[in-house]
Amino acid sequence: MNPTAQEPFDPRDRPARLTVGVVGAGRVGPALAASLQLAGHRPVAVSGVSDASVRRAAALLPDIPIVTPAEVLARADLVLLTVPDDALPGLVDGLAETGAVRPGQLLVHTSGRYGAKVLDPALRAGALPLALHPAMTFTGSSVDVQRLAGCSFGVTAPEELRLAAEALVIEMGGEPEWIAEESRPLYHAALALGANHLVTLVAQSMELLRTAGVEAPDRMLGPLLGAALDNALRSGDAALTGPVARGDAGTVAAHVAELRAHAPGAVAGYLAMARTTADRALAHGLLKPELAEDLLDVLAGGDALGDGRGDGAGGTR
Numbered sequence: 129m130n131p132t133a134q135e136p137f138d139p140r141d142r143p144a145r146l147t148v149g150v151v152g153a154g155r156v157g158p159a160l161a162a163s164l165q166l167a168g169h170r171p172v173a174v175s176g177v178s179d180a181s182v183r184r185a186a187a188l189l190p191d192i193p194i195v196t197p198a199e200v201l202a203r204a205d206l207v208l209l210t211v212p213d214d215a216l217p218g219l220v221d222g223l224a225e226t227g228a229v230r231p232g233q234l235l236v237h238t239s240g241r242y243g244a245k246v247l248d249p250a251l252r253a254g255a256l257p258l259a260l261h262p263a264m265t266f267t268g269s270s271v272d273v274q275r276l277a278g279c280s281f282g283v284t285a286p287e288e289l290r291l292a293a294e295a296l297v298i299e300m301g302g303e304p305e306w307i308a309e310e311s312r313p314l315y316h317a318a319l320a321l322g323a324n325h326l327v328t329l330v331a332q333s334m335e336l337l338r339t340a341g342v343e344a345p346d347r348m349l350g351p352l353l354g355a356a357l358d359n360a361l362r363s364g365d366a367a368l369t370g371p372v373a374r375g376d377a378g379t380v381a382a383h384v385a386e387l388r389a390h391a392p393g394a395v396a397g398y399l400a401m402a403r404t405t406a407d408r409a410l411a412h413g414l415l416k417p418e419l420a421e422d423l424l425d426v427l428a429g430g431d432a433l434g435d436g437r438g439d440g441a442g443g444t445r
Contacts, residue, residue, distance in 0.1 A: 146234070149173045149204030150189075151197045151219070153181035156238050156262065157210030158188035159272035160300065164206070165189075166273070167299035173200040184268050198228040206296075209237040217246055224249035236260050236296070240316035243284035243309035258293045259284040259312070262302065263319055265327075277301040282315055284308070329401075332394055339390055365412040372402050373409040375419025381426045403427050 146169045150157040153176030161171045174185045175197045182194060201207055201223060211219055216239050223229055231254025235247055240261040247257030261282040266272045281302045285293040294304040307315050330353065337345035359367035371379040380402060387395045406423060409415035415423070 145169055146205045147172045147203060149175075149200035149207045150185070151175050151200050151207060151209050152211035152215075153185040153194075154210055154212075155184070155266035155268040155272065157208050158184050158268075159266060159276070160208055160210070160238065160262070161192075162188045162270075162273050163276050163300040164296075169206065169299075173203045175200050180268075188270060188273070197223065198226060201228040201230065201233065204233075206234040206236065209235065213239045213241045216242060220247055220249050224253045227253075229253040229255045232256065234258065234292075238262065240282060240319060241313055243307070243312040244286060245309060256289055256292070257285065258289060258296070260293060260297060261307075261316075263305075265323055278303060280305050282307040282312070284312060329397075332391075332397070336387075336391055336394065365408050365414070368405060368409050368412070368414055370405075372405045372423065373414045375415050375423050377419070377422035377426050380423060384426065399427055399429075 146164075148161050148164050148169050148171045150161050150171070150173070153174050158174065161174070165171055171189050171192050173195050174189060174192050176182050176185050176194055185192065185194060195203070197219070209216060209219060216237055220235075220237075229235065229250045233255045235250045235255040236258045237247065238261055239246070239259065240263075242259060244251075244257045244259050247255065247259075251257050259282070262276065263280045263282060264272075264275055279302045281297040281300075281304055283290075283293050283297060283304045284307050290306070297304040330349065333349060334345040337348060342348055356367070371383070383398065384395065387398055403424075406415060406420065406427065410417070410420055
């Protein structure tokens, strides 16, 4: 073997620097721990209650023992608290009160809602608190580890731990974005508005297309939604198109009538989003004020404008 030839780098050959534990083997925790393992750290313990949690841990962190939360903290230098937002404060209080937290231990939560202050009980016990929230949707499978590459993380930590927090994010392949403690709820609301509600809108759109006789709504929507998302990220409100932005009140009235007949559960969401779209189109100068009155009347539940205006002019242009 040529001694000067370089072998392909395998992160597993790097000496482990931190032992890693996961409290809450939902969709996020095992993926982050697996990513840290690729960076040279060593997962040593996971806690999980449900069968699904145990399966996820086994798939992403094979041979890592499933233990109690207290035992996870006893074994790990770096502990990922990846439980639902509403469960986090109680978990932190309980771990601190029972003496499970060790001085100098890195305690990382992944909640978007909370900053570092939710970890204050652990801080008082000597832990080092970090809030690292990946701005990504998780499936609970190995694809999540790949998606962390280039993923933004909302980072909140005491100033003296800022560099450590950002370094961990970079090791997972992510991009750290500093979020002030007081801005965490707004930051999280923004992400939920964009990502969670998008899933609802897309699923609803596919259901309506099936009702209209489209056999493959996913293939129809894929290129359209991909282009719309790209345009929106590039141009913001200037990317608005469609009957609301054009002021086609008759077309919008026809939409509302069809939804009332075939999918009454979709009416409220359509009207709410259309009103918001109209407001933004007006503010941006896309919707002409002289066309807005009839449109806003329809969206307020007024005259259905059944005079045919806008018929045939639908679409998304």
